Amino acid sequence: MEYDISKRKAQILRAVVEAYVKGGEPVGSKYIAQNMMPNCSPATIRNEMAELEVLGYLEQPHTSAGRVPSELGYRFYVDCLAGEYKKTKAETEVMAERLRGKQHELDKILAEASRLAGSMTNYTAIAVKPRTDMSKIIRFEVMYFDSRNLVLVMLSGSGNAKTRNLRLSFDVLPTDAAHLASTLNMYIAGHTLDEITLPLMMQAEAEMGSEARLLSAAMKEIYSGMEEQSGGEIKVDGVDRLLSYPEFSDVGKLRGLLGAIESKDGILDTISNIDGDELSVVIGRENMSDSMSDSTLVVKKIKKDGKVVGAIGIIGPCRMDYANVMATVDALAESVGKMINSELRMLEGPKKGKE
Amino acid sequence: MEYDISKRKAQILRAVVEAYVKGGEPVGSKYIAQNMMPNCSPATIRNEMAELEVLGYLEQPHTSAGRVPSELGYRFYVDCLAGEYKKTKAETEVMAERLRGKQHELDKILAEASRLAGSMTNYTAIAVKPRTDMSKIIRFEVMYFDSRNLVLVMLSGSGNAKTRNLRLSFDVLPTDAAHLASTLNMYIAGHTLDEITLPLMMQAEAEMGSEARLLSAAMKEIYSGMEEQSGGEIKVDGVDRLLSYPEFSDVGKLRGLLGAIESKDGILDTISNIDGDELSVVIGRENMSDSMSDSTLVVKKIKKDGKVVGAIGIIGPCRMDYANVMATVDALAESVGKMINSELRMLEGPKKGKE
DNA sequence: TTTAGCACTCTTTTAAGTCGAGTGCTAACC
C-alpha cells in the first residue's frame, strides 16, 4: 500500500495513465510536458519516466514509443484515486431515480443497476446473484389447478420460494392437494435431503393412504428442486461494447475474455475471493482466470441485513476510465443497497430519516 | 420453391456451397472439376458458374476470384437439403440420453438442449422461452414465514406460478395469512388488472377488517407481478464460438451481431414470424434485424399439447455447415418435444407405446 | 537539477513490383 515515489513521479504517472486511458496510444514525454505539466521540460519528464519504468510502473511497447502504464501503474493510480472517485450527490440522485420503479425483486434491481452501470460507462456490466439455498425446505404448499395439475410451492429456510408444476396422470380432488400439503409439511419439511430416510418416507406414504402415488410424484419434484442450486448466476449486459475498444480488436484476446465471461466461474471465483465490502478493482493478472489477464473487473458487493445478496460490476480493458467506472459502480451499488434496505424503512414509516 | 435449374447446375451449386462452407475461401472452377465432378472440365464448370451467377445463385467477390454462394444460393441448397438432413437414430439416441437427467423444468431442458446444440455444432446456441402470461391470476396462496414475512404465491390461468416475498413492517399471525389468501381469492382472483376497480378493492379491504394494511402491501406486489411479463427470454450460449469463424474477425460485423443477440428483440421477432412448426432456416437478409443480415438462424419451435412452449436454435455465419446444424437442431428439438410430452406417458403407464 | 540538442531506433506508411489464382473468351473438337 505504501508506494515510495516522489510527488512529481506520482504526478507524472497519473498523467500518463490519464492520457493513455483517454487516447489509447502510448504517451510520450513531450505530450505530458505540454498538456499536463507545463512547468517541466520534456527532458525532465523523460528522465522521470525512465525511472518509473525501472520501478515497474510504466512499460514501453518498444524503444522509441511512448510509455504505457503497467498493471502496477494502474494499481497505483487506482489506489491513489481511492478517496476521490465519488459521484456528486446530484448524479447519485439521478441514478437512484432511474432505478426506482423496478424496485420489486432483487434480481431485477441488480440486473437493472448493472445495465445502467454498463450504459453509463460504456463497458460490459455484470450482475451477480449468489446461490440461494434450497437444501432445507421448511414449508410446503400445494395449489390445486385442475384435476390433473397441481402446483407445488417450496419455501426454504432463508425465505426463498420455488414452485414446481405437478402434472399427474390421474385425477385428484382439491382435498387431496390439501392432504398432500399437510403430509409434506408433517414428514418432509425441515429435513435436508440426507435426512429423508426410507422409514420416514414410508410413514408419509402410510399417511397418504390411497393417494401415495401423488406423494411419489411430488417427491420426485422435491428431490430435483432441492438438489438444484438455483442462483450463483451472473447476468451480463453489453458484451458488444467491449468491441469498441481497440485492445479487443484482437480476436484472440476477445475470445478469451468472452469465454471467461460466459463460463462465469472465473468471475465468480474472483468475486468470492474479495475480502471487504468496499468497491474493489481487480486489474489484469490479479484476476484468477488467465483469460481475464488483460481485463479489469470493478465490483462492489451488495448487502442486505449484513448479508451479501449480490454484486454489480463492470468488466473492461485494463486501460479503463477508472475514475468514472469506480464512481458509477460505487454509487449504484450504494443506491441498490439503500433501496433494498429502505423497503423496510418505508413500510416502517418515519424513523430517524437518514438522508 | 420451384427452382428452374438444370440438374448439373444444381450439382455444381451444391458443390460450391459445400466446398465454400468447408474451406472458407471462394471456390474456383478447377477445384470443383477435380474434386467434386471429375467428369467435367474446368471450362464447362466455368460456363455453368457464370450462368449461375447471372441467375443470382453465386457471387464473385471480385474478378478473378472464385465464386461464393449468394443468399439465394444458400437458400437453394437448404431447400434441397430439406429431406436429407436427419440424424441417424443412433445419434439421436445419444443426444436424448445426454438430455435425460435434467428433465425437470422446461427452462432447464431448453437451456441444456441449446447448449448441447451449440457444442455439437460449434456455433452459438439460443434457447427461447416465450412470454408467460400473468395477466390474470386465478388463485392466490399465502405462506407464513415468520411474523413479518409472508410469501405470496400467484397462479396464472395458464398454470404458471410466481412467488413474491412480502416483507412487513408489522407483525402478523398465521391466521392473518390465511385470511389474506381467502380474501385475495374471493375478490382479486380471476380478474385482470383493469377489472380491479376501487369498489372491489374497498370490499376486499372491508373483508380484511383491521388487517387492511396487509392487503395493501400484498396488492402492491400483485400489481407489479401482473404487470411484468416474465419470459420472452432468450438464453444464449457460446458467443465466443462465433469468433472462430473468419467472417466475424471483422469487428464491425461481430459487433452488430452481438448487439442483436443481446437486444434479443430482433431474434424474437424473427422467430415469432415463423409460420410452421418445422425446422426453419433464416438466411442473411431474410432476418428481420439488419445487424443479423450476415448471419443465419436455424430454429425449431417446441410444442407441448399443441402449444408452442419454446424454441431452440443456432446462430452462425451464412457460411454454415447447414446439414449438420439442421440435423442437430431438428433432432434436439424433437427430443425435447418427446421428453416433455412423455412425462405424461411415463406417468400414465403403458399406453400405445409410440416409439 | 534541469534543459537543449542530436543521433539513434523502431514502427508505420507508402510505393512499386511480383506472383498466382481464376476468369472470360475464342477457337477447335466430339
Place this chain on the structure above:
DNA sequence: GGTTAGCACTCGACTTAAAAGAGTGCTAAA
C-alpha cells in the same frame, strides 16, 4: 449443340524498399 483446350487479362495478396515520424537516451551546457 455442348464440351474442352488455350491464352490473355484482371485483380487481390504478398514482398521488398524507401521514406516518414515519433520518441527515446545520452551528452553537455545552463
